[in-house]
Amino acid sequence: MKKSYKNPEPGDHVEIISDGDIKNQGILLDSHDRGVLLLKLNNGYNIGLKKEDIKEIKVLEKKKKVEIKEDKKLSGKKPIIDFYLTGGTISSKLDPSTGGVKWLIDSKELFDIYPEIFEIADIRVKSPFMKASENMDGKDWVKLTKLIEKSLNDTQVKGIIVSHGTDFLHYTASALGFMIGKLNKPVVLTYSQRSSDRGSSDSRMNLACSAYTALSDIAEVVLVGHANSNDDYCYILQGNKARKMHTSRRDAFRPINSTPIAKVWPNGDLEMLRNKINKRNKEKVKVDGVFHDKIALIKFYPGQNPDILEYYRKKGYRGLIIEMSGLGHVLTQGKNNWIPKLKEVIKKGMLVYATSQTLYGRLDPYVYSPGRKLEELGVVFLGDMLSETAFTKLGWILAHKNWRGSVATKQKMLENINHEFNYRLSNEFLN
Amino acid sequence: MKKSYKNPEPGDHVEIISDGDIKNQGILLDSHDRGVLLLKLNNGYNIGLKKEDIKEIKVLEKKKKVEIKEDKKLSGKKPIIDFYLTGGTISSKLDPSTGGVKWLIDSKELFDIYPEIFEIADIRVKSPFMKASENMDGKDWVKLTKLIEKSLNDTQVKGIIVSHGTDFLHYTASALGFMIGKLNKPVVLTYSQRSSDRGSSDSRMNLACSAYTALSDIAEVVLVGHANSNDDYCYILQGNKARKMHTSRRDAFRPINSTPIAKVWPNGDLEMLRNKINKRNKEKVKVDGVFHDKIALIKFYPGQNPDILEYYRKKGYRGLIIEMSGLGHVLTQGKNNWIPKLKEVIKKGMLVYATSQTLYGRLDPYVYSPGRKLEELGVVFLGDMLSETAFTKLGWILAHKNWRGSVATKQKMLENINHEFNYRLSNEFLN
Numbered sequence: 001m002k003k004s005y006k007n008p009e010p011g012d013h014v015e016i017i018s019d020g021d022i023k024n025q026g027i028l029l030d031s032h033d034r035g036v037l038l039l040k041l042n043n044g045y046n047i048g049l050k051k052e053d054i055k056e057i058k059v060l061e062k063k064k065k066v067e068i069k070e071d072k073k074l075s076g077k078k079p080i081i082d083f084y085l086t087g088g089t090i091s092s093k094l095d096p097s098t099g100g101v102k103w104l105i106d107s108k109e110l111f112d113i114y115p116e117i118f119e120i121a122d123i124r125v126k127s128p129f130m131k132a133s134e135n136m137d138g139k140d141w142v143k144l145t146k147l148i149e150k151s152l153n154d155t156q157v158k159g160i161i162v163s164h165g166t167d168f169l170h171y172t173a174s175a176l177g178f179m180i181g182k183l184n185k186p187v188v189l190t191y192s193q194r195s196s197d198r199g200s201s202d203s204r205m206n207l208a209c210s211a212y213t214a215l216s217d218i219a220e221v222v223l224v225g226h227a228n229s230n231d232d233y234c235y236i237l238q239g240n241k242a243r244k245m246h247t248s249r250r251d252a253f254r255p256i257n258s259t260p261i262a263k264v265w266p267n268g269d270l271e272m273l274r275n276k277i278n279k280r281n282k283e284k285v286k287v288d289g290v291f292h293d294k295i296a297l298i299k300f301y302p303g304q305n306p307d308i309l310e311y312y313r314k315k316g317y318r319g320l321i322i323e324m325s326g327l328g329h330v331l332t333q334g335k336n337n338w339i340p341k342l343k344e345v346i347k348k349g350m351l352v353y354a355t356s357q358t359l360y361g362r363l364d365p366y367v368y369s370p371g372r373k374l375e376e377l378g379v380v381f382l383g384d385m386l387s388e389t390a391f392t393k394l395g396w397i398l399a400h401k402n403w404r405g406s407v408a409t410k411q412k413m414l415e416n417i418n419h420e421f422n423y424r425l426s427n428e429f430l431n
Numbered sequence: 432m433k434k435s436y437k438n439p440e441p442g443d444h445v446e447i448i449s450d451g452d453i454k455n456q457g458i459l460l461d462s463h464d465r466g467v468l469l470l471k472l473n474n475g476y477n478i479g480l481k482k483e484d485i486k487e488i489k490v491l492e493k494k495k496k497v498e499i500k501e502d503k504k505l506s507g508k509k510p511i512i513d514f515y516l517t518g519g520t521i522s523s524k525l526d527p528s529t530g531g532v533k534w535l536i537d538s539k540e541l542f543d544i545y546p547e548i549f550e551i552a553d554i555r556v557k558s559p560f561m562k563a564s565e566n567m568d569g570k571d572w573v574k575l576t577k578l579i580e581k582s583l584n585d586t587q588v589k590g591i592i593v594s595h596g597t598d599f600l601h602y603t604a605s606a607l608g609f610m611i612g613k614l615n616k617p618v619v620l621t622y623s624q625r626s627s628d629r630g631s632s633d634s635r636m637n638l639a640c641s642a643y644t645a646l647s648d649i650a651e652v653v654l655v656g657h658a659n660s661n662d663d664y665c666y667i668l669q670g671n672k673a674r675k676m677h678t679s680r681r682d683a684f685r686p687i688n689s690t691p692i693a694k695v696w697p698n699g700d701l702e703m704l705r706n707k708i709n710k711r712n713k714e715k716v717k718v719d720g721v722f723h724d725k726i727a728l729i730k731f732y733p734g735q736n737p738d739i740l741e742y743y744r745k746k747g748y749r750g751l752i753i754e755m756s757g758l759g760h761v762l763t764q765g766k767n768n769w770i771p772k773l774k775e776v777i778k779k780g781m782l783v784y785a786t787s788q789t790l791y792g793r794l795d796p797y798v799y800s801p802g803r804k805l806e807e808l809g810v811v812f813l814g815d816m817l818s819e820t821a822f823t824k825l826g827w828i829l830a831h832k833n834w835r836g837s838v839a840t841k842q843k844m845l846e847n848i849n850h851e852f853n854y855r856l857s858n859e860f861l862n
Contacts (some may be wrong), residue, residue, distance in 0.1 A: 326679070336568075361683075
């Protein structure tokens with residue numbers, strides 16, 4: 001079955017012969033560049049080939065008319081993973097007709113691009129919403145939590161995967177951890193930095209790693225993705241102690257003040273790097289999916305006018321996370337002295353929590369007097385907790401009537417609910 | 432000359448014999464803990480010895496009555512370094528009488544704690560102000576710039592050291608770079624994470640490294656300090672591409688989207704790691720020390736209400752640096768959609784610049800349509816520039832009448848004035 005190179009369709013298994021008799025075999029993909037053919041090689045990598053260099057394209061096998069594994073059509077032989085598609089690069093592909101981005105919204109589309117994970121498990125695809133992560137907020141975290149509860153309490157389901165945009169994935173990961181509480185099986189958040197139809201897409205490996213993590217005994221909300229720039233293995237990271245630290249690298253997510261929980265390879269090998277984790281169990285899960293969104297995050301900068309505190313108070317905000325200096329200081333001299341304004345808003349009921357803008361390390365307000373002064377005023381210092389985690393924790397706590405008083409909120413904020421505090425900080429956390 | 436352990440004074444060279452006949456020799460320091468004697472060992476490390484364990488203290492030599500090298504009493508045999516004390520941990524010592532912190536304010540006090548750098552050069556100590564770095568702002572950067580100008584144009588002076596608090600040191604470093612412009616000799620900012628009378632103080636080595644850097648040919652504004660957790664060598668970092676990344680580590684400052692300029696050892700050895708740097712020369716320097724402080728930095732968080740933009744506009748702010756998502760996005764859907772508010776404030780004259788909250792990597796607004804949309808509205812994307820550098824650059828630019836129009840400001844903000852953009856980003860910048 002020979003055709004000219006104009007006839008092959010995306011999905012076909014082809015051999016492409018380029019100038020110099022260079023042969024490449026693989027699955028033809030949609031390409032957004034009209035001058036380039038995109039090929040997923042048999043080894044899993046994608047390459048782009050200039051049309052002008054192509055001498056011949058042989059269609060080895062037409063696109064499989066796959067039997068889509070819908071909810072009702074599970075093999076019954078493999079463990080079941082509930083797969084929540086929520087948007088982001090991992091759930092998108094370029095639309096060659098418009099040059100824009102299309103979401104992958106059902107199992108068929110997912111299968112077309114990522115057939116491998118359907119070999120590992122019976123995948124039940126669910127799509128509660130499709131959003132770039134910058135458009136998600138507390139309401140989405142609550143919605144997702146409630147859906148995940150069903151999967152957690154469905155004894156048929158072995159584990160859960162959530163595919164998500166990268167930019168604010170660490171917010172969702174920490175929010176889900178607080179809202180879901182003690183887990184009985186893995187909840188795995190994953191991502192990709194390059195869309196599935198790019199040559200260097202990382203999604204294929206991240207999904208395989210995620211599937212094996214979802215089948216593992218690690219009953220925690222975790223973030224799974226490339227451990228380094230090679231395509232060799234992934235890290236399983238604690239969801240509330242990780243952060244996106246690079247705009248484009250495949251290993252953009254880094255543990256902060258924490259170590260990875262485990263390494264996982266795309267062939268299913270898994271090496272634990274920590275002992276104390278919550279194990280798979282048969283308990284029923286009762287989620288606590290609520291969020292109070294009248295809270296704000298402020299990154300302090302030199303010379304900043306403290307009127308911003310009053311602005312948030314007047315707007316009815318209940319709590320602030322302030323990213324202060326490394327030890328936990330803000331401006332405490334001169335005309336923009338924050339002390340009087342902090343005193344005033346705290347007196348009027350604002351809850352003020354401090355994190356560090358260095359990201360790594362732990363606040364230590366006791367070294368110098370300004371820190372001690374802030375604590376006297378009622379600023380609560382959050383040790384080594386990330387600002388992002390502090391934000392989701394505060395929003396979750398304030399949505400509880402019983403915890404809304406300043407004393408109760410403080411007590412809950414300082415409670416190590418989901419290992420968001422690490423009492424044994426190692427210098428090694430920052431390489 | 433034997434005395435009981437109550438008689439030795441700080442500054443004396445002593446031998447302390449503890450239980451088990453353990454002997455330690457060194458210089459006795461002020462200790463803020465009444466139960467502990469603090470000793471600077473001959474190898475440079477400080478140790479604390481419990482008084483209850485001490486059997487005997489021999490005073491080997493009384494404190495040197497040093498001839499302070501004041502401005503008028505320079506040796507005349509060594510190169511001159513102008514040393515600006517501005518505050519911070521490096522310029523502080525614990526006051527054992529109050530438990531509080533005292534500033535080191537003159538050459539005598541500096542010499543008492545750091546005699547080594549007085550061996551390397553003739554040190555002229557200047558103290559324009561003493562502040563923790565969170566209390567510094569644009570006015571301080573301008574003041575410091577103008578003083579440094581004198582040192583740069585004083586042909587007697589070989590180099591300049593500025594000792595500074597760590598927390599917002601990277602703001603000062605980038606601000607000085609823009610304000611001073613093309614340099615003729617080194618301007619070295621340095622710091623310590625532990626105060627000089629703590630056992631693990633890092634200041635001694637940082638100062639020696641800084642002194643040798645100030646005598647080198649690297650005519651740039653640089654930040655010098657521990658390269659790692661050992662006390663072996665320092666990095667010389669580009670002042671506007673570095674950031675404090677850990678609350679307490681000695682090597683807290685990390686190059687971001689950049690490599691170190693050089694390694695420098697406390698014995699004066701120096702290994703260049705980059706070729707293209709500005710070399711020592713005999714040009715006269717004309718600084719441009721101005722700063723416009725009606726600018727703000729906003730770190731975007733999920734669900735954030737865009738009214739904050741209007742707040743700053745109403746308060747008369749001229750420009751905003753917004754730390755967006757990795758690619759350069761904010762919320763662009765639903766009731767908190769930022770698009771209409773951004774459009775409105777930009778129309779009314781607000782200048783809006785985007786940086787990435789991942790810190791590492793480069794914004795790429797062209798991947799998805801929301802980024803392209805923001806650019807159409809007039810948001811200017813700052814590539815791989817740090818938020819902190821963007822802030823000082825914008826404040827400096829806006830203080831110039833000729834550059835205040837939105838087109839002129841944008842043009843200057845995108846100009847690579849002081850290597851604040853790195854066009855060749857390497858993945859290796861994030862380890």
